[in-house]
Amino acid sequence: MNEPQAIAGVPLRWVGPLRIGGNVATAEVEVPLATYETPLWPSVGRGAKISMLVERGIVATLVDERMTRSVLVTAGDAQTAYLAALEVDARLDELREVVRACGRFTELIGFRHEVTGNLLFLRFEFSTGDASGHNMATLAADALLTRILETIPGISYGSISGNYCTDKKATAINGILGRGKNVVTEILVPREVVRDVLHTSARAIAELNVRKNLIGTLLAGGIRSANAHYANMLLGFYLATGQDAANIIEGSQGVTVAEDRDGDLYFSCTLPNLIVGTVGNGKGLDFVEENLRRLGCREAREPGENARRLAVVAAATVLCGELSLLAAQTNPGELMRAHVQLERKNATTKLGG
């Protein structure tokens, strides 16, 4: 155990700065992205550059936050399952106390249930301070489940997780009921910037967004998703900041909205399921600490404030990469040329380095 921990050293670069405003933070920050797909850096970089050219930058609005865990209990029949659900609902005050005993940053803030046949899914929603909250939610759900099974007759243990949470699976429930931080980012890009920096027009981007992100994803059988590549930015950001990057699954489900406003471009990315934290697993590593600190997310603030700041920075980063790629795809051949150029450049870099 004294040998050094092996690592996968994922190349990391700081990109930016981005200009960010909105209801959580006002900042100009560089962002770290760890990835094997190095074209991501200049792509996000172009979006960041645009944010600096716009007075308000990227406006990020946090509209919700909660972490969830669903437990599954079984009954002999649906009537028993249904009565149990009503009973849980009636005892929410008591259950809130159970959760408070699990840790001072965990609080039960919501509850939904669904009965199917003799199965009862109980979905608990928590606030979890600065942690993304998987473990806190599981710990609390374990305590809740124990109390429920002890006090409500006719039901039995089914599972500590009923997949109705939903963790690391693409589903509709997370967006509809909420899980993680729900952040909307927006930018209004003047037509000159669209033309000179993005080499395209507001109309072309708005049309592409409808045809590719909305209709194309729909035809592919997507679920609550209309974007080009949120997953790429989230992966890079999550790895660089010690997040559980498997949560890019639900993170990948978001919606890009683009409008041609008299030649200016209204561009927006809604990310209903950002699962990020500034404490917890992965955060003890030195480079993670350093990256979070440099992002301004290790300050002495109210619990939850650092995590919310991290979320809006993540969301703004997503907008940068999404805007840049969509702009590129409005022009035939541009994406390919960019890739080829980059690979040539990287090859040189490698020889040189």
Next chain:
Amino acid sequence: MNEPQAIAGVPLRWVGPLRIGGNVATAEVEVPLATYETPLWPSVGRGAKISMLVERGIVATLVDERMTRSVLVTAGDAQTAYLAALEVDARLDELREVVRACGRFTELIGFRHEVTGNLLFLRFEFSTGDASGHNMATLAADALLTRILETIPGISYGSISGNYCTDKKATAINGILGRGKNVVTEILVPREVVRDVLHTSARAIAELNVRKNLIGTLLAGGIRSANAHYANMLLGFYLATGQDAANIIEGSQGVTVAEDRDGDLYFSCTLPNLIVGTVGNGKGLDFVEENLRRLGCREAREPGENARRLAVVAAATVLCGELSLLAAQTNPGELMRAHVQLERKNATTKLGG
């Protein structure tokens, strides 16, 4: 450019060995997993241990492989779009030649299209040797699109990617039409092993799989997905082997099947969308090279053989973690106890280390 590349150092550990059989490889291999969520290691380790207790180990059957890219073209009306689709279909031999000119490992092996309004989505399927093939497919699609736009009248450039591919978004099309490597893994675990190593029964696991993975995910509004946590294992494996880990999005969509066969446990994980390669982006890094070599995936073999081997090892790793977690979730409190123990142990390790 002479400064060392910054990295995100994701903790990595080798787990196993796993015993693997099937139509691609017969092997006993340790597997590398890079993750911030260290409970993943013992979880996969328990599954690996079980594979070694079963004579045939985990049987992995590769049933398909292809990489895809959809391009979008627009027409004035649907009739023109439809005729263009028929024309592309009629010229597939010519288009295969276009692709061959793009590189000696890229081959056009399939084509589907869909017309919606005046939009035409053309989805091309390629074989790409040992590469996962994103860039090869994009390069080929670029050449195809250029040829198509030059020779078929009435249509215009829409996008080099129409989201009908689908890359890094959870959709139904990838599973139905194929994208990446489709691998089914199976193991038949004797009842004694189920009891003594997994501390549960075949019946309990089969029931949990129906209730949680199938029904729970369904109720959550999942799409072509029924599993507990494929994403976790894929993330760890992809990072450790230089893959584009954003492809865990489609990788997360797979189906666990469990049957109680007279007390023995038939357990199976089907992963229709494994996107892995042994050459290409991310593979030039020293630790990646070393990890691939140690996995036996850098041998002199027919093109594609190394990548297929990597895919079945990835799939077998997924089975190990899935089996272990499901077994744990059949027992009230087990998951929580395991987490708490591990965190205590890790704390000690950290103090000691």
Next chain:
Amino acid sequence: MNEPQAIAGVPLRWVGPLRIGGNVATAEVEVPLATYETPLWPSVGRGAKISMLVERGIVATLVDERMTRSVLVTAGDAQTAYLAALEVDARLDELREVVRACGRFTELIGFRHEVTGNLLFLRFEFSTGDASGHNMATLAADALLTRILETIPGISYGSISGNYCTDKKATAINGILGRGKNVVTEILVPREVVRDVLHTSARAIAELNVRKNLIGTLLAGGIRSANAHYANMLLGFYLATGQDAANIIEGSQGVTVAEDRDGDLYFSCTLPNLIVGTVGNGKGLDFVEENLRRLGCREAREPGENARRLAVVAAATVLCGELSLLAAQTNPGELMRAHVQLERKNATTKLGG
């Protein structure tokens, strides 16, 4: 206008009786089914026969009821949209009054919202007495929208329906948040009845349900659906009772659960989205009145009671047809033989009639 109204005369037959219990009604009733697919009658009839052989019959548990309408408003940006949502939430008491003024059977009982970019979807939930409630919900939503637009600044009319309701489209939201009546039906069929009347075993049905309804539908890319043919029974029942049969779309999304309980068969159909009423459009027709009366759904009862009774009868009818078809499909060739026999018989009937 004095010429007789033309009609489509859909063949109708009464099937049963069914025995029904549960938290809404205890009854033995025949049910009317109007359909061009006449094999539906004997199929439901077999299920009905089984319900009469089981002491408690089919137990139907109503677990929820509400009708919904979502309106769409637009804002200049997400922050404004979000603040408007908070404002609506803060004024729910006032808005409840607005709804009360729309009619004495309409009540606002719930509210959810979602912000995407600069769009705000407001989903209102109503109780609507004995009506299915489409028009009452639309009328109330119209009044709500008018009040909201008059009193909350910064937002504009988007649409009286934002497709976030969701009416007559298959989505996940209706099951998750509730729309229409949510009814679970169950029956425990003794092994002898399974063998002698259904010609199969509990185990065979349970296995088929997992493989076909759960896994098959999942692979097809289904959304919140796992059943063989709920739509058939709902269509026949809706047409016979004057319902808006286009609501079979959401009605078709339900989940069949089957368990082998030591040889006996636990069989359950959960229908989260039954949209039925005993007053409103379609109910003034003579045959509809007569059919509702014969079903015992035109009694002098508390508002809503007649509609709830109708819902559980509809749900029990679905169970009858689902059980019968699944049983048939466990046996190779049975479905085909049944069809052929029926068509021969019908041919004779037609000759004779």
Next chain:
Amino acid sequence: MNEPQAIAGVPLRWVGPLRIGGNVATAEVEVPLATYETPLWPSVGRGAKISMLVERGIVATLVDERMTRSVLVTAGDAQTAYLAALEVDARLDELREVVRACGRFTELIGFRHEVTGNLLFLRFEFSTGDASGHNMATLAADALLTRILETIPGISYGSISGNYCTDKKATAINGILGRGKNVVTEILVPREVVRDVLHTSARAIAELNVRKNLIGTLLAGGIRSANAHYANMLLGFYLATGQDAANIIEGSQGVTVAEDRDGDLYFSCTLPNLIVGTVGNGKGLDFVEENLRRLGCREAREPGENARRLAVVAAATVLCGELSLLAAQTNPGELMRAHVQLERKNATTKLGG
């Protein structure tokens, strides 16, 4: 059996005429709609009126047709299932002969399969002449399954239908692989007509379509669907023409595309899954015969021609109602006023009639 058959008399009215063009038929036809929701008639009527004001009318392009049935077989393991799939593929010529023996209008035209665990889903695609083809496909699938089980070792009967077809359930597979008739309808409405008849603008409709049909349905967790109410028109048309109206489930999954073309409105409805026929169940009824005849769908034509004509008329009818409702929803209060007026009028009608 000599008593008259009871019926559900669904009110029916002829609406139109509609002007239709395209690759199947050029016609001006009135269309019959049977419904309890009488506002449907004037709604479709307004669309029909617009079609008569446009020189080419509604252009309907048939882009595909096939009927499908999936059977399910089970194996001991995935390898056996996979080999069986390859064997079926290799024997397609032989299987085509098996299908030919089932009837002179049934032909096997396509085949896809999917392996999950030890389960093998075989999806057969047929042409079925003028029938919608459910029974022909089932009969053929029964024969295919018998032959396959007799000649391919290691597999057993699972189900004559594996829900991978998919019949009367909303899934992604039908749109992606094809089932029923795939028809795109389009109309280019001059700006004056948009203004004077629809009381709105091309831009308002295009915006509403994006926000409501595309984004709203997406947020609701829809699957391959973006429209306001295709189900309503399909139900009315299917009932009036003796179709199995439960197929409105898959029919409801279609995509509306609207574009502002310099003030003119490009409006398109794509219906990938129209399941209609002019022979088969339901077609023997006198009023159905008469309605089909009046639609020009009982002429002496090549097999399949009458059904294709019926499909494009159905699709054009859908466009009429969709266009009218979307136009109404662009204007605050219009929908409500129309409903109220109609109900007042109907009340009068009823008193008078």
